[in-house]
Amino acid sequence: MTSRTVSPIKIVNNQIISKNNDDKNKNKNKRNLSTSSTPPQSPSYTAAIKKAKSFVTPNRFSVLSVDESTIENLDVISDNQNEKQLNTTNNTPKTILPPPIFIKGVLNYMGLLNQFKHTIGPNTFSCKSTPTHLKVQTDTPDNYRKIIHLLKEINAQYHTYQLQSDKPLRAVIRNLHPSTPESDITTALEEIGFTVRNVTNVKHHQTKTSLPMFFIDIDPNGENVTDIFSITSILHTKVKIEEPHKKRQIPQCQNCQSYGHTRSYCAYPPICVKCGENHLSSSCTKSPDLPAKCGLCQGAHPANYKGCAIYQTISRKHNNNISSKKAQQPPPHNLNLNINTNPEYQQQQSGSENTPRSPKHKDELLALLQNNRIDIALISETHFINSTHFYLPGFQIFKTNHPDGTAHAGAAIIVKSSLVFFPLPQFQTDHIQASGIQITLNNTPLNIFAVYSPPRHTITLNQFNDFFLTLGHKFIIGGDLNAKNLQWGCRVNNPRGNLLHLTTQNRNFKVHSPPSPTYWPTSPRKRPDILDIFISKIPNSFHSLTTNLNDLYSDHSAILLTIDSAPLAKPKQPSLILGQMDWLKFKSSLDNQCNLKISLKSPNDIDEAVHLLTKSIQEAAWSSSSPMPNTNSSINLPLHIRILISDKRRARATWQRTKYPSDKRKLNNLTNKLKRLLASIRSDNFTKRLVSLSSTDNSLWQTTRKILRTKQSVPPLKKSDGTWAVTDLDKANIFRHHLYSTFQPHNNILTPSQIEKVNLSLSHPLPMTLPPKHIRPSDVEYAIKNSPRHKSPGYDLITAEVATQLPKKTLLLLTHIFNSILRLSYFPVLWKFSIIIMIPKPGKPPDSPESYRPISLLPLFSKIFERIILKRILPIIEANIPNTQFGFRHNHSTIHQVHRLVDKISYTLEKKLICTAAFLDVSQAFDRVWHEGLLFKLKSILPPYYFLLFKSYLENRHFSVRSGFSLSEVSPIHAGVPQGSVTAPLLFNLFTSDQPTTPNTTIGDFADDKALLAIHSDPEIASNLVQNHLNLLSTWYKDWGIKINETKSIHYTFTLRQIVCPPIFLNNVPLPTAQNVRYLGLHLDRRLTWATHTHNKRLALNNRSRQLRYLLTSQHLNLKNKLLLYKLLLKPIWTYGIQLWGAAKKSNLNKIQIFQSKCLRQITKAPYFVSNDTLHKDLAIPTVQNVAKTFYKRTHSKFHSHRNPLITELSTNTIPGDPRRRLKRTWCHDLLI
Structure with a gap:
């Protein structure tokens, strides 16, 4: 350690004077001892020094109260923080005065003054009076202790602070091993000259494990104690010693509940934190059912409520005091320390006109939400339309537009994505628009609505009542209702305000209005008033505070409602991999838990073994993964932006107060500057993100996935009784009930004779057979590696990863279980058991459960x-699947x-014939497969052990629906092939393999998509051929419980002749006709010109191109990635089926070719004089016509060696049948030339 000498500071005539005045100018870091904010050399500074009569002290104690003594000490707090930084930087020992003493209720000042003189002498202290306190400052710690002793003797009421000499210097040692004994640390520090009072190891606040961190308390009376922060090594360990983090909260006394001091140095009468009476809080007898009472402001809340008006006043004064030293920080979330330490629920409502429409207002709104840490924002008069897409990162938006669909009125609610909430049904009328959500606060469901009511409509009392009846039992609404009433602080009453006041009075609602006006008209003839309010019906235990916000630039200012309760945060999705995995530990743990000597002789043994294996894998994974630390998702704005926001806020308040044109110009300048800076930050961030995109680290595809896949939340579902299901659990149970009714056979179609026939066949005994071949561990390992x-995993969370x-031991156990399943034919x-999630179908009403597609998640x-089983049975069943079935078969595609x-x-068009076709739509084909009928067919095809295995596989299946984070009740499955399973498509193909055929019709099957074609020169004969086949199919469908949706099936005719084929019927219902037909993703028109198909593809390309435009046109994304985006996200849209429609006329091909040329020109930003041919050659992008030829030649080359004879027939170089070429048309076979 090195010693330093500095000029001591002494007290002379109640002023601080340094003997080394010359050092003041040399050391720029030294604190200016004046409390004035003016420069030392200014005349105002000199006048302030001459005028000062109070005792200026460099004390470091944060004295905060609600009187003038507190306000005076706010400046002292700021200066002392700078002084502490100075002492830390320069290591300069300085004489520190004792803390001041604040005495309350002094009636005889002279008598008290004489007692002080008699106790410590006349020239050892100074006093200063405020309206409520007498501030006493002593010169030495001994005199300070004597004064405290005197005040205790006379039972005076006072508060003070700890002596600096009694307060140890606290430091933190980092990077020192936690097992280091505290006594060894003390010895090591004392050997280098420090006097250590205490050493404490720091433990993790949750896990209570020791951390490599120690708190040390150093005696401050030693020499050069601040050199402790210069130490870099202790006990042969590189360490870092630093000051502890400062507490940012204002201290509150637990004795008198006042702010600014603590209980240890308080001599005021006690005040209860609960009831506000003069007794200790620990001896309070107030019932929890009675409302609390604040002992500071007499409000209906505990004294430690941070929404208390007293605390808010002190907090604002404290923040204003330090704003001259650094930018004003955003107001913190309130904390209810008696309940939890989670941030309170906050919502903001803005009636700003047209606020969220343009990007500049969007940046400003996002800055407001982030800077004020707002959880829910209620927006009035959004001016949205149905096609408006408004996105804020980290938030979800629910909007209600005006019923007429034009850009006026409307309301929207913006919610943090991290909160647990449920969307509510919209309220959408001409006179009121409301959008809402439901959250849970203190186990109480609370509905929150953003509302707007246009002023041009006349609202009746019944309309208000009808609106409030839809809000639920507990609610908060906020917005611009254009209602004025003196009861909530408005300047005048209006008719709507009188009706609303009458409604709130009759229904016992509470109106929360801000302290200042929210509407600031630009016209000087209008006066400011309150238009934006909150109306609530909430429990009395919820304490709220309403304040104004001047951040947004609008004629309406926002208001902030703070409630002392924390909303629930969304939990993480369950997973076996919680963070970094230690796979060696995982394997070792499984090896220790797996037991290969288990008995697997019965179905119960198999179920128990599966349960133990699943449990062992889960426990091993969770014990081997290190949870990822919670990251702070809040976005902090840069310092200069926060300063500008504070300046703009003050400028707006000034203009609202003065209405001076100069103040208005200043506000406009600050607003425009803020908008430019926010737009610049957004642009810079966007540029950095684009530059960092790459196809190698998946960042490029993650970005495009976010663009193309808009995440949609499930809106409220309508129940059968007309009510709404809002919560995730209610939605899950509605989906469960819908799926339970879906997973049933069509018993109304099946005939009793057919059911008896099937049941009789299934009751017959099976023949004896040899046991199946055992499964090898290598088979299991190969199947796992190729998964x-x-x-997404099933209920057990086990993934392929x-x-x-x-380990090999676990693979052996799994193989043992597989072989036991085969041996016992028991699944x-x-x-x-499957977990089902529901995916919305595009273009369907979102409030109906029928508009969602189920996706099953099965165990891996x-x-x-x-x-493994599928690989074994495929050779057995391949011959039973008809050649016309192309679905779910190897080397068979839709093309x-x-x-x-x-x-x-x-062939029909070349021969001048007529081709009439029926395209059938099977209703819920996979979900309603009759199990007994399927087993009837499997029994005649599969060996007995496989038949019994599939019988066990289909029986006793169950499911549960997951919506959000809730699971429905478990329900059985009585029909259908297991969705999401590997063998389900094969089982469906077997179930439909014996459909009747006729020699005069062509059949095209792809899973449940069926097409029947008949060709003839006579339209009546062609229709009769199809009709005869449909009659056979109708009987077969009834026998096996398959239902055809006649209204969605299509009758279509392909011909060049101007005739109409007679209608055809299915189940005595005529099949509807259409202008064109869509089969397996391709649009077929009457003359096979492909005009409809290319038109629809061009529309899809335009839509996708608009979504990707800002990526494709960005100058910050390199050309390679742009071309990659085009090839992988745009080109596949039009290349599907190009082997067939690529032979269309040039006019139809040009629709796609023009799009490709425009897209390439957009990507490269090529000038007009660069031709399209040059672009295609330089970028190595083939034209549409060349792509068609390449694709067809590649596909055609595989036809002749295909095992399906129907596909082999396509290998000819001309149309099968080789008709005489009559038409000047190009067919797909011509692409071979």
Whole structure:
């Protein structure tokens, strides 16, 4: 340690004078001892020094109260913080005066003064009076102790602070091993000259594990104690010693409940924090059911409520005091320390006109939400329309537009995405628009609505009552109702305000109005008033505070409502991998838990083994993963932006107060400057993100996925009784009930004779057979390694990533279970349970459960076992699947099936014939497969052990629906092939494999999509051919419980002749006709010109291009990535089926070619004189016509060696049948030339 000498500071005539005045100018870091903010050399500074009569002290104690003594000490707090920084930087010992003493209730000042003189002498103290206190400042600690002793003797009421000499110097040692004994640390520090009072190891606040961090208390009376922060090594360990983090909250006394001091140095009468009476809080007998009472402001809340008006006043004065030293910080979330330390629920409502429409207002609104840490924003008069897309990062937006669909009126609610909430049904009328959500505060469901009521409509009392009846039992609404009433602080009453006041009085609602006007008209003939209010019906235990916000630039100022309760945060999705995985530990843990000597001789043994295996994997994964630390998701604005926001806020308040044109110009300048800076920050961030995008680290695809896949929340669902399901649990149960009714066979179609026939066949005994071949561990390992990596797991949370890390012992156990399943022909119950999530269907009403598509999530090991079994049974069942079925078969695609139909239609057109077709729509084909009928067919195809295995596989299946983070009740499945399973498509193909056929019709099957074609020169005969086949199919469908949706099926005719084919019927219902038909993703028109298909593809390309435009046109994204985006996200849209429609006329191909040329020119920003041919050559992008030829040649080259004879027939170089070329048309076979 090095010693330093500095000029001591002494007290002379109640002023601080340094012997080394010359050092003042040399050391720029030294604190100016004046409390004035003016420069030392200014005349005002000299006048202030001459005028000062009070005792100026460099004390470091934060004295805060509600009187003038507190206001005076706010300046002292700021100066002392600078002084502390100076002492830390320069290591300069300085004489520190004792803390001041604040005495309350002094009636005889002279008598008290004489007692002080008699006790410590006449020239050892100074006094200063305020309206409520007498401030006493002593010169030495001994005199300070004597005064305290005297005040205790006379029972005076006072408060003070700890002596600096009694307060140890606290420091934090980092990077020192937690097992280091505290006594060794003390010895090491004392050897280098420090006197250590205490050493404490710091423990984690949750896990209570020791951290490499120690608190040390150093005696401050030693020499050069601040050199402790210069130490870099202790006990042969590199360490870092620093000051502890400062507490930012204003201290509150637990004795008198006042702010600015603590209980240890308080001699005031006690005040209860609960009831406000003069007794200790620990001895309070108030019932919890009675409302609390603040002992400071007499409000209906505890004294430690941070929304208390006293605390808010002190907090604002404290923040204003330090704003001259640094930018004003955003107001903190209130904390209810008696309940929890989570941030309070905050919402903001703005009636600003047209606020969220343009990007500049969007930046300003986002800055407001982030800077004020607002959880829910209620926006009035949004001017949105149905096509408006408004996005704020970290928030979800729900809007209600005006019913007429034009850009006026409307309301929207903006909610933090991290909160648990549920959207509520919209209230949408001409006179009121409201959008709401439901959250839970203190286990109380609370509905929150943003509302707007246009002023041009006359609202009646009944209309107000009808609106409030839809809000629920507990609610808060906020917005611009254009209602004025003197009861909530308005300047005048208006008729709507009188009606609203009458409604609130009759229904016992509470109106929360801000302290200042919210409407600031620009016209000097109008006066400011309150238009934006909150109306609530909430429990009395919720304490609220309403304040004004001047951040937004609008004729309406925002208001802030703060409630002392914390909303629930969304939990994380359950997963086995919580963070960084230690796979070696995972494997070791599984090896220790797995027991290969288990008995697997009965179905119960298999179920128990599956349960233990699942449990072991879960426990091993959770114990081997280190949870990721919670990251702070809040976005802090730069310092200069926060300063500008504070300046703008003050300028707005000044203009609202004065209405001077000069103040208005200043506000406009600050507003425009803030908008430019916010736009610049957004642009810079966007540029950095684009520059960092790459196809190698998946960042490029993550960005495009966010653009193309808009995440939609499930809105409220309408129940059968007309009410709404709002919560996730209610939605899940509605979906469960819908799916339960779906997973049932069509019993109304099945005939009793058919049911008896099937049941009789299933009751017959099975023949004896040899046992199946055992499964090898290598088969299991191969199936696991080839499983998709990014599939969602089932209920057991086991993913392919976890399964690939299983040790050999666990793989042996899994193989043992698989072989036992084969041996006993029993499928485990746990592997037959599925979690179902619902995905909305595009273009369907979102409030109906029928508008959602179920997606089943099954356990991974059940899929692994199915994949192994499927490989074994495919050779057995392949011959039973008809050649016309192309769905879910190896080397069969939709293009192959459509190619067959296109060749038939081409033959028809060349031969001047008529091709009439029926395209059938099967209703819920996979979900309503009759289990007994499927087993009837499997029994005649599969060996007995596989038949019994699939019988167990289909029986006793159950499901549960997941909506959000809630699961519905468990329900059984009585029909359908297991969705999401590996064998489900094969089982469906087997179930439909014996459909009747006729020699005069062409059949095209792809899973449940069926097409029937008949060709003839006579339209009546062509229709009769199809009709005869439909009659056979109708009987077969009834026998096996399959229902055809006649209204969605289509009758279509392909011909060049101007005739109409007679209608055809299914179940005595005529099939509807259409202008064109869509089959397997391709649009077929009457003359096969592909005009409709290319038109629809161009519309889809335009829509996708608009979504990706800012990426494709950005100068910060390199050309390689732009071309990659085009090839992978735009080109596949039009290349699907180009083997067939690529032979269309040039006018139709040009629709796609023009789009590609425009897109390439947009990507490269090529000037007008660069031709499209040059662009295609330089970028190595083939034209649409060349792509068509390349694709068809590649597809055609595989036809001749295909195992399906129907596909082999397509391998000819001309249309099958080789008709005479009559038309000047190009068919797909011509692309070979």
